[in-house]
Amino acid sequence: MKSLPYELFVGWRYTRAKRKNHFISFISLTSMIGIALGVAALIVVLSVMNGFQKELRTRILGVASHLEVTGGGNQLSDWQSVAAFAARQPNVQASAPYISAQAMLSYDQGVQGAIVRGVIPNAEDQVADLGKHMKVGRLEDLRAGEFGIVLGVDLAQALGAQIGDKVVLMAPQGQFTPTGVVPRLKQFTLVGLFQIGMYEYDAGLALIHMDDAAKLYRMGDKVSGVRLKLADLFDAPAVAANISDQLNAQANRTGDYYVSDWTRQHANFFRAVQMEKRVMFIILTLIVAVAAFNIVSTLVMAVTDKRADIAIMRTFGASPGSIMKIFIVQGALIGVIGTALGALFGILIALNIDTIIPFIENLFNVQFLAKDVYYISDLPSDLIWSDVFTIVTVSFFLSLLATLYPSFKASRINPAEALRYE
Incomplete structure (x- = not known):
């Protein structure tokens, strides 16, 4: 059986905490958490907007x-x-x-x-x-x-x-x-x-x-x-x-x-919900983008910290493409783990929001949606899997995009220059 590429193992090793520099691993962790929160927020908000649209349609057609x-x-x-x-x-x-x-x-x-x-x-x-x-x-x-x-x-x-x-x-x-x-x-x-x-x-x-x-x-x-x-x-x-x-x-x-x-x-109702859904998608995607582009700073610091390692790998015959793949793997792993965690929590919250919101309202004795103000007085949720797929795809694409520049800079490191002061 053909063994897995070594770039995958080295990239995974760089993602984990190390004895020398815990700060870089902390930045990686915060990037993962930021991506997870953004993905979860996107899934929950879009599910609620879908729920409002479906509930509004159901209630209107109960009379109309x-x-x-x-x-x-x-x-x-x-x-x-x-x-x-x-x-x-x-x-x-x-x-x-x-x-x-x-x-x-x-x-x-x-x-x-x-x-x-x-x-x-x-x-x-x-x-x-x-x-x-x-x-x-x-x-x-x-x-x-x-x-x-x-x-x-x-x-x-x-x-x-x-x-x-x-x-x-x-x-x-x-x-x-x-x-x-x-x-x-x-x-x-x-x-x-x-x-x-x-x-x-x-x-x-x-x-x-x-x-x-x-x-x-x-x-x-x-x-x-x-x-x-x-x-x-x-x-x-x-x-x-x-x-x-x-x-x-x-x-x-x-x-x-x-x-x-x-x-x-009732065109105004449905147009308003659809417009709000699009706007919320754009706004919350920016949260994911900010977290994803934190990967840039993480990898830039990782490249600086690993200059000697990169030089040694180049000396042993690693190509610039292999060095680039290592740091792409490191950044992609941050994005994949953060996206997976965010999708998991977002789906769980979206599927159980009808239990979570009443619990919070009873706990703090508040009502989020007064029925004499809003058309719908509860918070419905309708999880659409195509939305989840779109969110996960966008999150992974942004994470992957953020790895390109630091990975390219790592592949351009001159081994002789990197080892001069080691």
């Missing part, structure tokens, strides 16, 4: 749909034909009509503004995940003509209302009387509570049956739009464009249609 088809003036008169057309599309799994309007809710001394959505419970449950987020009651408790209402938990808490209480809903569209315009009022019975986990919805959304909403807002047979669920949510932009083209081809007969998908409705 993949696609929405609306008409001019926020009214759709032929929604049955639109729903039937959508059902024939290969990517569409379900459809549900809805009525959306603003209202003021009042109970006792509490008054809160909210978005009111009129839904058909069975159909709504097929295009969104609201049924899975019900804390009290069921979505099916909304029945036509009974004027029941389902509120987000934070909205109900702000009103001070509990299950069975009568909540007054005031529609801004008023009715004319001899004394002036009077807003339309209707009492609704609180029959359920939901909790999405996003303060925007939990504190500002109310659900009623679509028939009750049609009567209250005088919509007749019209609706605000039709919500669609797709087999693959990431196909939403392409499917939206296709449906819009086909529907608007009939515009001369049925009027204009507007088709929007979830990526456009």
